[in-house]
Amino acid sequence: MARKRTRNRKANVEVTQDMDPMDLINRLLPLKQKEVLIGMQGDKDLATIAGVHEYGSVKLKIPARSFIGSGKKKAQVAIGKLVRKAVTEIALGQRAGPSLFEKIGELGLDRMKKNFDRIKQPGLSPVYARRKASKKLLIADQELRNALSFTIVSKGR
Structure with a gap:
């Protein structure tokens, strides 16, 4: 059985003598409670x-x-950078x-x-391409794009 390879990047926070460890814990602990x-x-x-x-549809040939x-x-790298920087700032108050x-x-x-908005592959079927006004994929599904959202929840819902 193959092991899943994971890579963790850590936010480096330098702890000095004048920092109260309990303050540090109180600042960072709430980050573990939500996602x-x-x-x-x-x-x-x-x-x-x-x-x-x-996922496509074999039955419908999509x-x-x-x-x-x-x-x-595509968002992982940018989010990782944001989180590392922000965790350091949170730890420092x-x-x-x-x-x-x-x-x-x-x-x-x-x-x-x-x-x-950038999805171009795989191309449209010839039948659907004749019906559609635009050559952009998925753009006819503006309702689908508008349904994209995010929510913040407590872990262990």
Whole structure:
């Protein structure tokens, strides 16, 4: 069985003698209690459309055009940089913790929407291409793009 390779990057915070360890713990502990979920929210029909776009449909001969998974991958580096910088600022008392979750959600959502707008592969089927006014993929599904959102939730819901 292959082991999953993981890579962790850590925020480097230099602890000095004049820092109170309890203050440091009190600032950082709330970050473990919440998480940001970025995806889409909508009704059953919209969820079906999103699923078909994300994974494709063999039965309907529709290829996968991942916008959530690929958007997540494209946002990871930027979110990682944001988190490392913000955790250092939070540890030093220069920033409040809850604002970090909002920034992560906004950044991830922005990257996911940009990814949604850039999807070009695989191409449209000839039948659908004749019906569609634009050559951009997924753009007819503006409702789907507008359903992309983020939410901040407590861990262990």
